Amino acid sequence: MTRELTLSKAVNEALAEEMRRDETVFIIGEDVAEAGTPFKILSGLVEEFGTDRVMDTPIAEPGFMGIAVGAAITGTRPVVDLMFGDFLYLVMDQLCNQAAKTHYMSGGKLNVPLVLRTNLGATRRSAAQHSQSLHALVAHVPGLKVALPSSAYEAKGLLKTAIRDNNPVVIFEDKLMYQDTAVVPEEEYLIPFGVANIKREGRDITLVATSSMVQVAEAAADILAAEGISAEVIDPRTIVPLDEDTILNSVRKTSRAMVIDEGHQSFGVTGEIASRISEKAFYHLDAPVIRMGAMDVPVPFSPVLEDITVPTAQGVADNARKLVRGELVHGA
């Protein structure tokens, strides 16, 4: 049966299903119980599962992150709720020095099956400490898997997979998409990690886009289609592991590629994917691979400034048009 859910509700459903299936799964974080988080994503869960499994913590991100690591090592599956992705900087030691390395450093003896749920996305007028998209930061660390759902459908399927994974997984939801709806099947489904989704087929240019930027790329593809340019849109869905084959196969077909992501452009996801395309599909390319990330500035508060820091459909379409026409995006 077809039905539509908001991304927020899809996350809620994923958690409820997994908590019913596995009693070692629990949620831990700030204001997750009665408050259901500031975004109200978790509303109703404490009523069903109680405060032992939907655990409110003090405002102490490194503390509850560390407790989750220890709980995961010893036989439970914590889902850590990190209220804003910006707070990743607070938990970096426990996430990157502890959780990410425990399996390797123990020679494979200890597992850390935990999920860190957090968010990304600017243009919510929240200024520089509540607007960052920091997924590249954790994707850099071996031992962490990183999922970037682009709709309610992906949010549910990827979260369920994350909870069942035996490794630490960081999953970033786009906080501006919590009320966006998508078709979400009634029946249970999982979305495997490392399998990209070809959102839209095309022949002239490949647009690899993540998370919030998938809808931007799709809107750009609409603009281009009206001009007779056929763009293929690929959503990797997880960047660790990354489905390189699907991306490279697309580029071999289209001969042109752009990578669009909401993290800062420098040293980020766009650069990583663009360089893999350049290294592995160079002789198929008719144009340089173009990166479009967020500007390398702290996210400004003023709406007129904030709006120009992130890629837009028009901006993506403008660059794509140049590539297809053989025009330079950057002077050489």
Place this chain on the structure above:
Amino acid sequence: MPKITKPNNDDYIRMYTQMVRIRAFEDNANQLYLSAKMPGLTHMYTGQEAVAVGICEALEDRDKITSTHRGHGHCVAKGADFKQMFCELLGKEEGYCRGKGGSMHIADQSHGNLGANAIVGGSMGIATGAALTAKKLGKDDVAVCFFGDGATAQGLWYEVMNMAALWHLPVIYACENNGYSEYTKTDEIAAGSLTSRAEAFGIEAFQVDGQDVLAVNKLTQQLVARCRNGEGPFFIELETYRYHGHHVGDINREYYRSRDEEAAWREKRDPITNFGNWLLKEGVAEDTELSEIRNAINADAEAAVAYALDAHYPDLSEVDMHVFAANSG
């Protein structure tokens, strides 16, 4: 002198044995460093043996510990094997972590050792989380978090103590106060008292002579029993002393600590010598028995070192193995 038979004699001998094993392990590890046979460096536990042994002898395998960069003592005391430990120190395949962890990361989960940690204070959350698991799964397992006085400066401790107290978790925070935070006197880095910091969270705090294995063990047994009964968490400050420098390469250290001070601790407060003398005085053992114990352990340690030196390094194909755990199904 006739030997008196006490019901606890076996326990006493075992505590003595375990302390001697730690000392022997560390003496050999130090030699491996000094003879340039060990990659990297290591942090000696020598002098603090009564802490690890007094506490771990009050625990069972199912109880968890987290350890520190100065962690060999905890590892031995929780039941680890010399061969696998030396293999790990030398980066060999048969090491506890297949050579991927080294001195500062030995984990031995079969005995409840969740691993040493090279971030000062880094395991405070992990130990607290292990206690949370015990509570969630309805077990009466206890977690002990070992850390040094230096780690009391880390904010993480206050965050997790707060939650442990709020949630009544079965965790014992065991602070080995050896007087030095790396190369700095503890007095210079710690304001006020350590026990009062725990007490501020409503956590019962204790001070004990960390050179007295019986005192440590007696207190820990009481606290473990109370933890199993749902009365945790607890805090213990154990006064102890690190005979070596911060690490094996910290040889010239008179700028922060005098030789006289070191000699006084070694001569008057050595946990093994003093406990050995007590065993003799109480008639638990005779001198020849204790020297037999020491000789057997030294031979064990030397054999384990020889074994580890000859053991294989991991195959190079292991370098990217264990980055991620496999998912079944």
